[in-house]
Amino acid sequence: MTDRWWNAPCRTADDSVRRAAEARQSQLTKPRGALGRLETLAVELAALQGRERPVVERVWISVFAGDHGVVEEGVSAYPQAVTGEMLRNFVRGGAAISVLAKVLGAPLEVIDLGLACPIEPLPGVLQLGLGAGTANMTREPAMTPEQCGQALATGRDSVARAQAAGARLFIGGEMGIGNTTAASALSAALLDAAPADLCGPGTGLDAAGVQRKLAVLEAALARHGSLWTQPLEALRRLGGFEIAALAGAYLACAQQGVPALVDGFICSVAALCAVRLNSACRPWLIFSHRSAEPGHVAVLQALEAEPLLDLGLRLGEGSGAALAVTVLQQACLLHNGMATFAEAAVSDRPA
Numbered sequence: 001m002t003d004r005w006w007n008a009p010c011r012t013a014d015d016s017v018r019r020a021a022e023a024r025q026s027q028l029t030k031p032r033g034a035l036g037r038l039e040t041l042a043v044e045l046a047a048l049q050g051r052e053r054p055v056v057e058r059v060w061i062s063v064f065a066g067d068h069g070v071v072e073e074g075v076s077a078y079p080q081a082v083t084g085e086m087l088r089n090f091v092r093g094g095a096a097i098s099v100l101a102k103v104l105g106a107p108l109e110v111i112d113l114g115l116a117c118p119i120e121p122l123p124g125v126l127q128l129g130l131g132a133g134t135a136n137m138t139r140e141p142a143m144t145p146e147q148c149g150q151a152l153a154t155g156r157d158s159v160a161r162a163q164a165a166g167a168r169l170f171i172g173g174e175m176g177i178g179n180t181t182a183a184s185a186l187s188a189a190l191l192d193a194a195p196a197d198l199c200g201p202g203t204g205l206d207a208a209g210v211q212r213k214l215a216v217l218e219a220a221l222a223r224h225g226s227l228w229t230q231p232l233e234a235l236r237r238l239g240g241f242e243i244a245a246l247a248g249a250y251l252a253c254a255q256q257g258v259p260a261l262v263d264g265f266i267c268s269v270a271a272l273c274a275v276r277l278n279s280a281c282r283p284w285l286i287f288s289h290r291s292a293e294p295g296h297v298a299v300l301q302a303l304e305a306e307p308l309l310d311l312g313l314r315l316g317e318g319s320g321a322a323l324a325v326t327v328l329q330q331a332c333l334l335h336n337g338m339a340t341f342a343e344a345a346v347s348d349r350p351a
């Protein structure tokens with residue numbers, strides 16, 4: 001991997017626009033701060049978009065899918081064939097993210113990076129064939145350097161398509177049976193944390209299943225723990241195709257100046273990876289929700305992220321991010337549409 005494109009500079013938010021947007025918030029007909037997080041969200045979006053009146057329109061959704069060799073260790077409640085089966089469901093319109101994309105009027109791009117149980121060519125699914133899923137990380141690195149580089153570039157290419165379509169907000173989703181194990185291993189490595197703090201039921205393991213998954217995580221970390229010093233190598237050894245693609249997408253979003261709405265546990269681990277690869281991407285990442293997957297808390301904390309929603313979701317696909325779009329939209333509509341104290345002839349000081 002000689003082309004380390006992710007090291008190129010990221011765009012920066014516009015501080016003068018931020019100050020103008022803050023000044024506007026202070027003039028709107030409400031006690032200062034009364035719209036809580038909606039105020040800072042609108043101001044931050046204004047600074048990122050470089051416009052005092054931010055807008056959330058033309059949302060783009062890319063869902064990245066891949067399988068995981070570690071599934072042969074019995075770490076998921078569901079069989080690996082579900083990854084490909086869900087891709088069919090995505091394009092036929094029956095998955096949660098299909099419904100939410102339709103509601104938002106957002107294009108839904110589906111990318112199959114490499115499946116253990118390949119599916120037929122399908123209109124609407126971009127099939128890249130990086131491999132029959134990743135290798136089993138308890139035995140060998142999940143990805144070759146070439147696969148990891150191709151997966152990162154896949155995310156970057158999605159952002160380029162989003163930008164060409166005029167997208168103002170990027171949502172990355174993921175689908176991959178076993179990917180909570182990859183995300184737990186990768187985050188334990190990057191955070192130097194105990195795997196027990198990052199291991200959870202995923203799609204629905206029972207207590208015995210979670211214990212088995214923990215033993216698998218410990219084996220993977222013992223196998224690779226001393227073999228990586230750079231985040232890229234941790235990603236290659238412990239991550240997955242879709243996780244690398246998401247990391248590449250977040251980095252490209254920051255380089256191109258497109259805010260990204262981050263979904264749940266797996267997406268947040270990809271975001272952590274992106275931040276470790278190039279910390280200047282962090283301001284472009286907005287965290288949509290706190291997943292029910294227990295490891296999400298530690299990852300959010302490490303990123304100093306306070307997510308917008310906490311609905312007990314643990315689906316993935318980009319679903320939590322798609323749900324949070326409405327919150328961003330309402331924050332902007334209030335910021336842009338409310339009257340100022342002067343316009344409405346309302347006294348702007350407490351008695």
Ligand SMILES: O=C(O)c1ccc[n+]([C@@H]2O[C@H](COP(=O)([O-])O)[C@@H](O)[C@H]2O)c1
Pocket residue numbers: 075076077078174175176177178179180181201202203204263264265266267291292293313314315316317
């Ligand atoms: O987004 C989340 O927070 C989340 C939490 C738990 C599970 N998932 C989804 O469930 C799948 C991975 O679960 P598992 O148990 O097979 O590792 C994968 O397709 C994810 O999209 C997603």
Ligand SMILES: Cc1cc2nc[nH]c2cc1C
Pocket residue numbers: 078082086174175176203315316317
């Ligand atoms: C049915 C199903 C749908 C999903 N969507 C994202 N991860 C998933 C895992 C399963 C098992």
